[in-house]
Every structure is written in structure tokens, then in C-alpha cells.
Amino acid sequence: MSIAGLTIIGESINDSVPSTHTLFEKNVIAGIVELAKSQAGSGAAYCKCRVTFF
Numbered sequence: 001m002s003i004a005g006l007t008i009i010g011e012s013i014n015d016s017v018p019s020t021h022t023l024f025e026k027n028v029i030a031g032i033v034e035l036a037k038s039q040a041g042s043g044a045a046y047c048k049c050r051v052t053f054f
Contacts, residue, residue: 010039013049024051 013035015021023031036047 007046008042008044010036010042010044010047011050012039013047015051 013020013032015024020032020035022028023035032049036049039047
């Protein structure tokens with residue numbers, strides 16, 4: 001569905017998601033890139049990446 005003026009921001013690159021957290025912990029850059037590509041392929045104009053450091 002297309003809505004004029006609507007910008008989609010993909011937000012699944014988030015280390016609070018267990019599978020994504022594992023990618024960050026193990027430094028699996030290719031997996032994180034694939035998440036971004038998937039979001040872009042689904043129509044995201046921007047991808048937001050959230051990482052928490054302790």
C-alpha cells in the first residue's frame with residue numbers, strides 16, 4: 001500500500017531482539033546487512049539501528 005508523503009523507517013535492527021542481539025554479540029556484520037536489505041526490500045526508506053552498550 002502506498003500513502004503519499006509517508007516515509008517508512010525500518011526498525012528491526014535492534015539489539016533487544018534476541019536474534020539480532022546475537023548478531024551484534026558475535027559481530028556477524030553480514031547478518032546485520034541482510035536485515036537492512038530486507039527492510040529496504042520491504043519499502044523502508046531509512047533503517048534505524050539501535051544498539052545498547054553496558
